[in-house]
Structures are given as structure tokens and as C-alpha cells.
Amino acid sequence: MRTVVLDDYQRVALDSADWGSLPDDVAVDVVHQHLTGAALRGALAGATAVVVMRERTAFDAELLADLPDLRLLVTTGMGNAAVDIGACRERGVLVCGTGMVEPATAELTWALLLALVKQVPRLDAGVRAGAWQQRLDRASGIGGDLAGAVLGVMGLGKLGQRVARVAQAFDMDVLAWSQHLDADLARGLGVEPTSKEELLARSDAVTLHLKLSERSRGVIGARELALMKPGALLVNTSRGPLVDEAALLDALRSGHLGGAGLDVYDVEPLLEDHPLRTAPRTVLTPHVGYVSEATYRTFYRDAVEDVAAWLAGSPVRVLT
Template identity: 55%
Template sequence: MPFRCAVLDDFQNVATTLADWSAPGHRVEVVPFTEHFGTEDELVAALADFDCVVTLRERVPFPASLLNRLPRLRLLVASGMRNSVIDHAAARANGVTVCGTESSSTPPAELTWALLLGLARGLVQENGALRAGGPWQSTVGADLHGRRLGLLGLGKVGALVARVGLAFGMDVSAWSQNLTEERTDEVGVRLAPSKEALLADSDYVSVHLALSDRTRGLLGATELALLKPTAYLVNTSRAAIIDQAALLDVLHEGRIAGAGLDVYDVEPLPGDHPLRTAPRLLATPHLGYVSRANYQRYYGQAVGDIRAYLEGAPVRVLG
């Protein structure tokens, strides 16, 4: 019997072309799924006959209730080296090995700037008007040079975003709970005295924090009220860092100039979700990690994880 591997959420139908899935040998049968399974029952029905599942990011939770219903599952491969929606204790209890892959910081940093620039220069509105035969110029772009960019988080992605901001001639500051002046000096930016000061002083705010108990709901109604009415807010990190209801309120009430989002509490975003029709919002369907080079890394290392597991020496083990 072959070792059967399911690849989840292969929306672009590219998983089998961006890596050599024959590398582990003829024992592996790979089945990509291009549609998202939204319920546990759907997942159980689809995955019951698989030994291995490759899952992207943290879109599909693997709680104990699901793992207990997949007795054939032996290997779970997640993109990235951290996954908070997998119950690692339940995986061990069920004899499931969980492995990860490397992930590049470059694609989410690049998408951050795509959102920020798109917002600042009204690209969606202007492109739509031009193609529809509408008005010639209807917006006045916001400047970057000389403006203040505030970064919540200065890790790998935040540092890449900071350096681009500096190249644009922006005044860049950063804040997080454990951020030091040594780190900000290393990147060449200022250390904001507080989260509140960063929000109040910045013309652009971009979120680059890991989701944790400390960062969940970090930006609620009180914090969003500190933003300038001309400010833009971008989040390519984790949706739960910003209170969604509070963000919808400030967008509908015009209390900030706009927001750019790539991450959501529920993914894929339901068709009737209020964010789909919110004003002053530039939204993308979690494209931050979706680039050819990153997918080649994900799927290539997923193949390596499978091969190592079959050889009895798992690599990049998580949990």
C-alpha cells in the first residue's frame, strides 16, 4: 500500500509542479486539494485514508477532536516552523509526527509595501476608474518621503519593512513589549517610547508581531482612536492582533484614512463577511507568504520531511 499524502488548500493548483514529489520514491501518492474544507467533518471525510497531510500556515486547525478521528494519519507537515493551531500533545498521543519547513521573510515584507503604496496612492480606485472610463484623476496621493512610519514589531519582517521605509526617506520608529534600543539602532530606526506614542505620531502603522496572549487584541478601540484621521494601518501579520469590530467602526466612520489587510479571523473570508464591503479598505486574500520562491521552499522541504520520516529520521520536528 502506498504512503498517501494529502496537500491542503492548494488554491492555485501548483503544489505538485513546484517540487519534485518523486524524491521520496514510488511509495508516496500525492493528492492535492484545491478547495478549502471548512468543517471538521469535511476534513475527516477527505483525509481518512491518508498517512500524511501537508497544511499551509495556520488556516486549518488540527485539534485533538480532529486528530482522534484520523487513525491512519502518521505525519503532519506544516509550512513554517511554528503552528499554533496544531494540538501537539494530541498529535503525540495519536502517534502523529509534526514537522515544519522554513519560510522566507521577504514575501510578506514585499506585500506590506504593496498594500501601503496601494493605499497611499489610491491605486485600486484610480485603476478602476481608468479601466471603466471614469474620471481622469480622482484622488490626491499621500506622500511617503518625510512622513512617519510606525512599526509594531521589529523582527525579520519588520526590519525588512523598516529598511524600505528608510529608503523612501521616511522617519521610521518601532515598538514592541521587549524591543530594545540596541535592536532599533541595529536596524537604523528610532525606539518609540510607548505603543500609544507610536500610534499617535505615525502617518503609517504596520503590524509585524507574532500572535500570543500578549498581542491578541493589542489594537482595540482605545488604541485605534489614537491614530490620526490621515493615518493608514496595515496588517500582514495575524488578524487577532487588531480587534476586528473596532477596526470596522473606524473605517465606516472615517476616523482613519484607510487600512490594508492580508489576514483575517476566518480564512477563507466568508462571502458575506463585513470586511468584504468595508470602506477605505484594501484587502488581499492572505498573499503575504504566497510567492513562487516561498512555495518552492515550502513544498520542497515538505518532500524532504516526508523522505526523512520514511527513512526513520524525521527532521524539522515541531512541538
């Protein structure tokens, strides 16, 4: 039986789990680069099981129709918007998920925000280029402060709550909004529930922790960016389409927005000529919010377990 592991960019899949525990007739092939079109179909030809990494590769009805041998699709995490589960069901393909390590994305959120506030990329580049404090004058920007500042958290689920707790440790005031925010829960966490408009107007930094849906798509657009304080910061480690990229670029270029820390984008990988690559006051990472050693161990350990359980006739973590 052929099993294909897709999008192992960092070449960790085989070392992160005991694939040798699978039956001897299970051949595991790992694809390290991101494939599309004919190259993807060629790599998956004859595969009975496929392991996909988050939402890097979409499995829609059109692709599934070209994979007649596919019977098991394992996605890392317990949800994947890029997998058409209905189409899988129609074609007799079982979809299973894996566990998830929660802290990693919250930690990257703070890495991006701290890099923006303290201007770490610019200062690092200056030191490497031979500059020192004599060139770091007020005109070129001075690092800001977190203590006493206001953080707006859009989405107060598990990740948003974790981010809020860190903000409180920095002596920040925390505001929260979502369309179905539990105000009592927020207050119990020491977080002030607000309207979206008030959160944007009062926050020195805004961070997004919302699930992407048709309702949340474009939740930050030109109107919302205009409501933010001049010089405020925006961090997005959730999903790219939550933010209108064109409006974000306008706000950065005009100087209204103080900076943006982004881990997610409308189209991934980010195109080589994408204007965000040269946009001012940005810190960009390649959708690695979930990436950590512990996360990879959990993903691939559970993926091996999913394949073994399916072969044994007792599938686990089935997504419906």
C-alpha cells in the same frame, strides 16, 4: 502509503517539488479547495501523512482523534498555531516543518501601503470605467506622500526590520514598538524606539509584525485606533486577531482612519457577507503575504524531504 496535501488553492504543489522522488508505494493526493467537517475527514481517511499549508486548516485534538492512521503531519513553515502539537504527540503523530522565504510578506506589506497611499485601486477602477484626471478632484481624494512621513512598526523582528529598511529608502522616519523591543537594536537600525502610545500618535501609517498570542491579541483596539492621527493608515499582514475588527470597522466608517490594508482576518476565508468586504478605504488580499514562487518551491521541496526522511527513520525539522 497515502499522503494528502491540503489547501493547494493555487494548484502549485505538484509542480513545485519532485514528489516522484518518494518511494513508489507513496500515493500523493492533492486537495485544492478548503475543506471542513465531514468533507475534511473524508479527504483524510486512511492518510498516513498530511501536508498542511500554514494555518489554513486546524488540526486539533478532536480532528486528530478521527484520523487513526495519521503518523506524520508536515506544516509549511517552522510553526503553526493551528496545529495542536501536544495532541499530536499524545497520538503518536510526528510534526515537521519546512523552511520559509522571508521577503514575501514584507513585500506585500509595501504593496498594500503603497496601494493605500497612492489610491491605486480607486484610480485603476476609474481608468477602466472611462474616468481620467478631470474626475480626480480633491473631494474624491488625492494620493499622499511617503517621503517625510512617519511609519510606525509594531514588532521589529526580521520582517519588521525589512519593512523598516524599505521605509528609510522612501525617506520616511521610522518608529518601533513591541513589548520586548531591544531599544539598542532599533537605534542601531536607525529606528526610534517608542512607547505604543507615542508610536500611534505620531505615525502616518502603522504596520503590524507581531506574533499572535494571548498577550498580543487585540493589540489594536478602539483605544489604540482613537490615538492614531486622523487619516492615518493601518496595515496588517501578520494575524487578523491582532486587530479588533469591530473597532476597525467603526474607525473606517467614521472617517477617523484614513484606510486599512489587510491580508489577514479573524476568520479565514473571509466570509462572503463580512462587512470588511464593503468597508470604505480598504485594500484586501486573501492571506497571501507568504505566497511567492520561491516560497512555494521551498515549502513543497522541504515537505517532500520531510516525508522521505521520516520514511527513512531520520526525521528532519521536527517541531516540539
